[in-house]
Amino acid sequence: xxxxxxxxxxxxxxxxxxxxxxxxxxxMKQVGDVHDVWRRSGFWTVIARTLGNPNFFLGVTAMAxxxxxxxFSLSWGDVSLVAPAAASLTFIGNAFAAKIFLHEKVDRxxxxxxxxxxxxxxxxAG
Amino acid sequence: MTLRKYLVLAGVTVFAAAGDSMLSHGMxxxxxxxxxxxxGVIFAVLNPWVAVGIVLLLAFFAAYMNALSWADLTYVLPAxxxxxxxxxxxxxxxxxxxxxxxxxxxxxxxxxxxxxxAGGPALTSHPHPENVEANEVVVGSGVDR
Numbered sequence: 001x002x003x004x005x006x007x008x009x010x011x012x013x014x015x016x017x018x019x020x021x022x023x024x025x026x027x028m029k030q031v032g033d034v035h036d037v038w039r040r041s042g043f044w045t046v047i048a049r050t051l052g053n054p055n056f057f058l059g060v061t062a063m064a065x066x067x068x069x070x071x072f073s074l075s076w077g078d079v080s081l082v083a084p085a086a087a088s089l090t091f092i093g094n095a096f097a098a099k100i101f102l103h104e105k106v107d108r109x110x111x112x113x114x115x116x117x118x119x120x121x122x123x124x125a126g
Numbered sequence: 127m128t129l130r131k132y133l134v135l136a137g138v139t140v141f142a143a144a145g146d147s148m149l150s151h152g153m154x155x156x157x158x159x160x161x162x163x164x165x166g167v168i169f170a171v172l173n174p175w176v177a178v179g180i181v182l183l184l185a186f187f188a189a190y191m192n193a194l195s196w197a198d199l200t201y202v203l204p205a206x207x208x209x210x211x212x213x214x215x216x217x218x219x220x221x222x223x224x225x226x227x228x229x230x231x232x233x234x235x236x237x238x239x240x241x242x243x244a245g246g247p248a249l250t251s252h253p254h255p256e257n258v259e260a261n262e263v264v265v266g267s268g269v270d271r
Contacts, residue, residue, distance in 0.1 A: 112242055116238050
C-alpha cells in the first residue's frame with residue numbers, strides 16, 4: 001500500500017513536470033528568441049512579454065505543483081527511489097510530450113539521448 | 127550556435143548544480159522542516175547558503191527560459207542533466223569523496239546522451255502560428271517599400 005502511494009506520488013511529479021516544461025517551452029517560443037527581442041525592443045520588453053504570457057504563468061504553476069508533490073512524496077517514500085525515478089521518467093515523458101505537443105523532430109538521435117540521460121540520472125541520483 | 131548560446135547552456139548547467147548544492151548544504155545546517163512547523167522555512171531562508179542557493183536557482187531559471195526561447199525542449203534538457211555530472215566531478219576532485227563505479231557509469235551515460243543531442247540541430251520545431259503571421263507582416267511591409 002505504501003509503495004502504491006509512493007508510485008502515485010512519482011506519477012504526479014512526472015506529469016506536473018512534463019506539463020510545466022512543455023508549457024514553459026511553448027511560452028518562450030511565443031516570446032521569441034530572447035536575444036533578438038532584447039536587441040530590437042529592450043530588456044523590459046523581454047520581461048513584460050514573458051511574464052504576460054499565459055503559458056508561462058501556467059507552466060510555473062505546474063512546476064510549483066511538481067515541487068510540492070515531490071515534498072509530499074519524499075515523506076512517503078525513500079529519497080533514493082523518488083528522486084531518481086521522478087527525474088529519469090520526466091526525461092522520457094518530456095521526449096514524448098515535445099514530439100506530440102511541441103512538434104519537435106524527436107529523431108533516433110534524440111530518443112537514444114533521452115534513454116541514455118534517463119538511465120544515467122537514475123544511476124547518479126540513486 | 128554562437129558562443130553566446132553555448133554560454134547560456136553552460137549557465138543552465140552550472141547555476142542548477144551550484145544552486146542545488148548550496149541549498150542542500152544550507153538545509154543540512156538549518157535542520158528538517160515539517161508541515162507542522164512551516165515557520166522553519168523563514169529561518170531556512172535567512173541562512174546565507176540557502177539565500178545564495180535561491181539566487182543561483184533564479185539565475186538558472188532565467189538561463190533555462192533564455193535557452194528555451196531559441197532551442198528545442200529535447201535539446202536543452204540534456205544540458206540540465208550535465209549538472210549531475212558536474213556535481214559528481216566536484217565531489218571526486220574538489221571534495222575528494224569516493225565516487226562508486228555505478229556513478230561513473232551514470233556520468234558516462236549522461237555525457238554520451240548530451241553528446242548525441244549536441245551533434246544535431248538545436249531547433250527543429252515548426253514556428254508558432256503567431257510567429258509565422260509576424261514574419262508575413264514583415265515580408266509584406268518589405269514589399270510595400
